[in-house]
Each structure stands twice: as structure tokens, then as C-alpha cells.
Amino acid sequence: MKGSVQGPADSADSPAQDCVADPVQDPETVAVQPSPLRGPQFRRVIAAEFISSVGTQMTTLALPWFVLMTSGSTARMGLVFVVQILPVPLLGMPAGLLVARWGARRITIVGDLIDAVLMAAVPTLYLAGMLPFWLLLVFVALIGCVASGYLSAQRMLLTDTIGTDEGAVTAGNALFETATSSARLVGPAIAGFLIAWFGALDVLWFDAATFAVSAALLIGLPRREVDPEPLSAGKMAEGASYLFRDRVLRTMALAALGYGTLMPVVLLALPVLARARYDSNPHVAGWLLAAWGGGTAIGTVVVARLARRIPPTRFAACGGVGAAVVLWLLPWHQPAVLAGLTVAASCMFLPAVTAPAVALLMLRPPEHLRPHVVPVFGAAVFVASPIAYAVAGILFEHLSLTTVLSAVAMGATLCALVLLNLARHPE
Structure with a gap:
């Protein structure tokens, strides 16, 4: 405080003035300030994310199932998937504007609100006999367009809510991922249960309701004033240029993208693993998939606990090394229980890479460029994941399981070495 560094010559100043001159710096005052992660605003953001993600996961199952049941065409069902996901990588960067x-x-x-209206319109128009397939595809494409804006909006909403402290934002991103990964686990299960009891058409009403509830949770949040800026492609180019020019962001983004490309191969390997090594036992396949989701959920909680104590680059290096070491165990034959624990452990380390990476992507650029930096990385991930799934399918047809998983472990090791070098020389 100001009074603590005064010399004798300043002793004539009032002690009372010294005590209140800079109350923000009083250690006792700082100590009792609640963490923004415990505040009602952050909890509402996380609740909205979980509820809307559950709705998204329900839609992912219910909408194609609705198409399959009403048309009997698997080709049309596949087209619904493509049309829904295609706008995300194409429009992610413009949405940042x-x-x-x-x-x-x-x-x-x-x-x-738009998602709620679109989802409610599908069963409404179908029951009225006014839903040709081309119009359904228009609705599905619009849902994908809305999702493209979420790439940057939902992450930027975190900083609007909890501030710009690196530790808090890293922990917030980890909890955000906890909500998202939990929704991936329960959303399809809820949709399957509701479809069995009520039918796919009625489930679409539930989907619409989840988006409406999510919007209602966010409406009461304090508004953050933004300076209107003109819509310009130059801003997108400036954001992309900043990402590739900044060494820390470039390294973190490339490492996270590397793991984001490698781990879909592991995910696709799990049923292959159950078939090749465990007598095509579906229970083992389910155990391995459950281990994937459980490990990710545990990892996000751990990251949220430790984020304030460890710098982001060092945190990412630790997570990268841990994931790489565990992935080297996966190519080797082991009992099903140990294989599940190996999968869980590898997924547990990954949030220690992705949460700090996203936090730095959100905080390191100048504020006016942040909405244009995050979508660049998000669009790359959305493009890389389907490519990784397609390539993995080809690899498993022509190479042994051990060879493919060893290549994944080698790639993870290279990513870990890059992160270790960044942690040693962060600037």
C-alpha cells in the first residue's frame, strides 16, 4: 500500500488517509474477493453451454433419425450430416466479424433463439404437410451457419464474464470443456431414450426447448459495451496473420491442432481394438468409449483446479508429455481393463494442452483482434477432424493396428517436444 513505503518525512499525513488511499491493494481485501469462477454469471454461462450442447447432441441423433424414418433413405440422412457441418469451417472466420x-x-x-425457432419449425411444418426435403436442408444449413458463430462467441463470452486473468481463463475453458464433454456423453443417451418413447419428431421439440432455455440463461447477464467496427475481410486476414506471426500462439495452436488430428485416429481405433484383440466383444468397445469420455471429463476438472498455479505454456508441455508417454502403451497387447485405463489416461492429459492453448488464443492478441484469431484455429480443427477420420479408416484397412497406433504415439511425441521447447523459451 501507499502508506507502507512512506518515509519519516511523510508521517504528518493522516493514518486514516493511508488506510483508504488504495483499498484495492489491501491484502485482506484481495484475499476475500470471490473467484469469478464461483460467481453466478459464470455458472449461468456454463449451464447455458451444457444445456445448448445437450440440445446439439440430441439434434445430431434426432434429426438424421427423423430423416431416415420419414424418407427411408440413408443417402438423404448422410446429406443432412454434410449440410449441417459444412458451414462451420466455411463461415467460422466471417462469423468472427x-x-x-x-x-x-x-x-x-x-x-x-434462431436454433430454437428452426428446430421447432421442422416438426411444425412436417405435421402441416409443408416440409419438402429441400426446405429441411435449408433449415439444417441455417443451423450449421449459426454453429459457425459459436466458434468465437462462446469462448469470448468467457472472457466477458470472468475477465482476462490467464489462470482464470484457462480454468474457465477447462470447465467449459467439462460441460461440453459431459453433454456429449448424456445428449445422445437422452435422445435415444426419448426417440424410443416418443419418436424422433417429438424429440425435435425437446431440442428446441434446450436452445430456448440456454438463451434465457444468458439474457440476464450484464452487457459488455463493444465498439462497432466495420465488417471487413481485412480484419480476418489481420487475425490470421497475428496468429501465425506470434511464436507462442503459433506453436500452441499447431500443437493443439496436432493432437486434435491424432486423437480422432485413436477414437476410431477403439472399436477396431475391441474387434481385433478382444474377440469382437461389444462390452469392451463400450468400456473403451466410456473410458475416453471419463478420462476427458476428469482431465478438465484437474486442469480447472491447477490452472492458476501453472503458466499456460508449462501446463501445456506437461499435458503433452503425459499424453505422449501414455499413448506409447496403446499399441501393445494388454488386458481390456488396462487398455481402458490407458485410453482414459491419454484423454485425461489432453485438456492440459487444449485449455491453455485456447486461453492464450483468447487473451494474447490485442482485444480488437481476439474475435478474428479464435475462428482461424476453430475452422482448422473442424476441417482437420473429418479428414483425420477419413484417413484413419483407410489406414486401418491397409496397416496393422499396432503400426497405426505407434505412428499416433510418434506424432504425439513430436507435439510434446515442440511444447517442451516452447515452455523452455516462452518468448
């Missing part, structure tokens, strides 16, 4: 101009809170709320 809207986030910068209108604010993350407004974009997220409007997106939830």
Missing part, C-alpha cells in the same frame, strides 16, 4: 461488431453475448443469445 459479427462477434467483433455485435458482441459475444448478443451473438450467442441470437444464435440460441
Whole structure:
């Protein structure tokens, strides 16, 4: 405090003035300030993310199932998948311009409300006999367009809510991932249960309701004033240029992208693993998939606990090394229980890479460029994941399981070495 460094010559100043001159710096005052992660605003953001993600996962199952049951065409069902996901990588960067101009809170709320209307329109028009397949594809494409804005809006909403402290944002991103990964586990299960009891058409009403609830949770949040900026492709180029020019961001983004490309191969390997090594036992396949989700959930919670104590680059290096070491165990034959624990452990380390990477992507650029940096990475991930799944399918047809998984472990090791070098020389 100001009074603690005064010399004798300043002793004439009032002691009372010294005590209140800079109350923000009083250690006792700072100590009792609640963490923004415990505040009601952050909890509402996380609750909205979980509820809307559950709705998204329900839609992912219910909408194609609705198409399959009403048309009997697997080709049309596949087309629904393609049309829904295609706008995400194509429009992720332009959507960042809207986030910068209108604010993350407004974009997220409007997106939830649009999704609610679109999902409710499908059963409404179908029951009225006014839903040709081409119009359904239009609705599905619009849902994908809305999802493209979420790439930057939902992440930027975190910083609007909890501030710009690196530790808090890293922990917030980890908890955000906890909500998302938990929704991936329960969303399809809820959709399957509801489809069995009520039918796919009625489940679409539940989907619409989840988006409406998510919007309602966010409407009461304090508004953050944003300076309107013109919509310009130059901003997107400037954001991409900053990402590739900054060594820390470039390294973290490439490492996270590397793991994001490698881990889909592991995910696709799990049923192959159950078939090749465990007598095609479906229970083993289910155990391995459950281990994947459980390990990820545990990892996000651990990251949230430790984020304030470890610098992001060092945290990412530790997570990268841990994941690489565990992945080297996967190519070798082992009992099913140990294989599940290996999968869980590898997934447990990954949030220690992705959460710090996203936190730095959100905080390191100048504020006016942040909405344009995050979508660059998000679009790359959305493009890389389907490619990784396609390539993995080809690899498993022509190479042994041990060879493919050894190549994944080698790739993870290279990513870990890159992160270790960054942790040693962060600037």
C-alpha cells in the first residue's frame, strides 16, 4: 500500500488517509474477493453451454433419425450430416466479424433463439404437410451457419464474464470443456431414450426447448459495451496473420491442432481394438468409449483446479508429455481393463494442452483482434477432424493396428517436444 513505503518525512499525513488511499491493494481485501469462477454469471454461462450442447447432441441423433424414418433413405440422412457441418469451417472466420461488431453475448443469445425457432419449425411444418426435403436442408444449413458463430462467441463470452486473468481463463475453458464433454456423453443417451418413447419428431421439440432455455440463461447477464467496427475481410486476414506471426500462439495452436488430428485416429481405433484383440466383444468397445469420455471429463476438472498455479505454456508441455508417454502403451497387447485405463489416461492429459492453448488464443492478441484469431484455429480443427477420420479408416484397412497406433504415439511425441521447447523459451 501507499502508506507502507512512506518515509519519516511523510508521517504528518493522516493514518486514516493511508488506510483508504488504495483499498484495492489491501491484502485482506484481495484475499476475500470471490473467484469469478464461483460467481453466478459464470455458472449461468456454463449451464447455458451444457444445456445448448445437450440440445446439439440430441439434434445430431434426432434429426438424421427423423430423416431416415420419414424418407427411408440413408443417402438423404448422410446429406443432412454434410449440410449441417459444412458451414462451420466455411463461415467460422466471417462469423468472427459479427462477434467483433455485435458482441459475444448478443451473438450467442441470437444464435440460441434462431436454433430454437428452426428446430421447432421442422416438426411444425412436417405435421402441416409443408416440409419438402429441400426446405429441411435449408433449415439444417441455417443451423450449421449459426454453429459457425459459436466458434468465437462462446469462448469470448468467457472472457466477458470472468475477465482476462490467464489462470482464470484457462480454468474457465477447462470447465467449459467439462460441460461440453459431459453433454456429449448424456445428449445422445437422452435422445435415444426419448426417440424410443416418443419418436424422433417429438424429440425435435425437446431440442428446441434446450436452445430456448440456454438463451434465457444468458439474457440476464450484464452487457459488455463493444465498439462497432466495420465488417471487413481485412480484419480476418489481420487475425490470421497475428496468429501465425506470434511464436507462442503459433506453436500452441499447431500443437493443439496436432493432437486434435491424432486423437480422432485413436477414437476410431477403439472399436477396431475391441474387434481385433478382444474377440469382437461389444462390452469392451463400450468400456473403451466410456473410458475416453471419463478420462476427458476428469482431465478438465484437474486442469480447472491447477490452472492458476501453472503458466499456460508449462501446463501445456506437461499435458503433452503425459499424453505422449501414455499413448506409447496403446499399441501393445494388454488386458481390456488396462487398455481402458490407458485410453482414459491419454484423454485425461489432453485438456492440459487444449485449455491453455485456447486461453492464450483468447487473451494474447490485442482485444480488437481476439474475435478474428479464435475462428482461424476453430475452422482448422473442424476441417482437420473429418479428414483425420477419413484417413484413419483407410489406414486401418491397409496397416496393422499396432503400426497405426505407434505412428499416433510418434506424432504425439513430436507435439510434446515442440511444447517442451516452447515452455523452455516462452518468448
